[in-house]
Amino acid sequence: MSKAILTGISSICLIPMTVMIAMAGHFTGSASSYLVWSLGLGVPLVFVGGGVFLWHWKKDRHNLKQELTKKTEALRKSEEKYRSLVESTEDFIFTINERGHLLSLNSFTANFFGGTPSQFIGQPLSILFSEEVAKQQLELVRLVFEFGKSVRSEFVVTTREHETWLSTNFMPLRDEQEKVKSVLCIARDITENKKLENQLVSAEKMASMGTLAAGVAHEINNPLGVILGFIDLLLEKFDKDNQDYQDLKTIERHSLHCKEVVENLLSFARQGEGASEYCDIYDAIHEIVGVVKHSLDMNHIELRLNLIPGLPKVKGDARQMQQVFLNLINNAAGAMEGGGLLEMGVSFNTNQDKVCIVVRDNGHGIKEEHMERIFDPFFTTKREGEGTGLGLFVSHGIVTKYEGTITCESSTEDTPQKPRGTTVTVTLKPKEKD
Numbered sequence: 001m002s003k004a005i006l007t008g009i010s011s012i013c014l015i016p017m018t019v020m021i022a023m024a025g026h027f028t029g030s031a032s033s034y035l036v037w038s039l040g041l042g043v044p045l046v047f048v049g050g051g052v053f054l055w056h057w058k059k060d061r062h063n064l065k066q067e068l069t070k071k072t073e074a075l076r077k078s079e080e081k082y083r084s085l086v087e088s089t090e091d092f093i094f095t096i097n098e099r100g101h102l103l104s105l106n107s108f109t110a111n112f113f114g115g116t117p118s119q120f121i122g123q124p125l126s127i128l129f130s131e132e133v134a135k136q137q138l139e140l141v142r143l144v145f146e147f148g149k150s151v152r153s154e155f156v157v158t159t160r161e162h163e164t165w166l167s168t169n170f171m172p173l174r175d176e177q178e179k180v181k182s183v184l185c186i187a188r189d190i191t192e193n194k195k196l197e198n199q200l201v202s203a204e205k206m207a208s209m210g211t212l213a214a215g216v217a218h219e220i221n222n223p224l225g226v227i228l229g230f231i232d233l234l235l236e237k238f239d240k241d242n243q244d245y246q247d248l249k250t251i252e253r254h255s256l257h258c259k260e261v262v263e264n265l266l267s268f269a270r271q272g273e274g275a276s277e278y279c280d281i282y283d284a285i286h287e288i289v290g291v292v293k294h295s296l297d298m299n300h301i302e303l304r305l306n307l308i309p310g311l312p313k314v315k316g317d318a319r320q321m322q323q324v325f326l327n328l329i330n331n332a333a334g335a336m337e338g339g340g341l342l343e344m345g346v347s348f349n350t351n352q353d354k355v356c357i358v359v360r361d362n363g364h365g366i367k368e369e370h371m372e373r374i375f376d377p378f379f380t381t382k383r384e385g386e387g388t389g390l391g392l393f394v395s396h397g398i399v400t401k402y403e404g405t406i407t408c409e410s411s412t413e414d415t416p417q418k419p420r421g422t423t424v425t426v427t428l429k430p431k432e433k434d
Ligand SMILES: Nc1ncnc2c1ncn2[C@@H]1O[C@H](COP(=O)(O)OP(=O)(O)O)[C@@H](O)[C@H]1O
Pocket: 327, 331, 332, 335, 361, 363, 364, 365, 366, 370, 374, 375, 379, 380, 381, 382, 386, 387, 388, 389, 390, 391, 392, 393, 422
């Protein structure tokens, strides 16, 4: 390019130079020959100077252009990097103006609220959040504008019947004059932490309820013994055909039922006193069945037990194993609203050297898409307050701790070719093997 310019300039200069020198030759010796000589040299020099200047100017402009392109590219790359950072994060990121309208938001936020960023930009905060939450957030945004400091808060957001806890940080964004021009919000989903927190609180509650139940059972046990003792004494005073005798027998029957419930509660509570290394499955299931039998009856659930006495003891703490069976029974009962059949069987598989416990129900079953999540912590399909989603997770933890396995098979009304219901199989290591 610059070469072409130079060639151009030199050819432009050469023509007047040749003409001037020719004319100088013609006027040699005269005064005007000096003028022609100086013109002959001066004009080309001006052209050459101008050409060199033009060349430099062009070169500088070219370099500047290149520099600008490089800088713009670097800026574009850096902007792209930050944009992809903001876009790929699984946090809620959005900016708000003083009027509480959305200036920008990342795709994660837009997706979460069921739309695209362009659908929400320019809209008030209440398009994402409930009126109440939006009002609280606007108050915080106002504080940021007023005091120019970050504020943090937690909110509950309800979308598609799901509650999500958000921990939100509102930060000021300033212009060149350091004036707050908008507010940046970064929020994180803390629902799992909240659930865990609540779970810990309810675990504490359960533990104290257990102690309370054991205390109450103990208190009731003594007067019950006295009542039964006096019934015995009174029964001796009446003839069997007497109506009073029959009435006393009814009182005795109900008192014995109370005693049975209380004894089950007591034995269940007593297990917590020290973890055992081995567990008699037969006893463990019998005890747990004693605790739940009444409530199963009330819910019209028939219980069929297939227990063989004399099975080898298995590796595991008896109380924890009872917790596993209680979870499985509760899940089965929960799936058979209005009644059903619950079967529990224990067998010893000599080939595999394992004790197998099978809990089968004919309830509504587990949907295929839920199957791989049932052992996840907090996975529940039950209504708020009815399920914690920890039953199978905890059971899985206990069973695997003692080198056992827990598996599940299920079919729902979507698979009519198979009988509807759920079967959970637990296998445990027998004592002899250790
Ligand atoms: N026997 C069963 N029948 C039908 N669904 C079941 C059964 N056992 C477990 N489930 C499903 O697995 C989920 C997780 O069970 P679990 O961990 O015990 O938690 P939770 O009972 O608190 O929901 C349940 O919400 C339910 O959807």
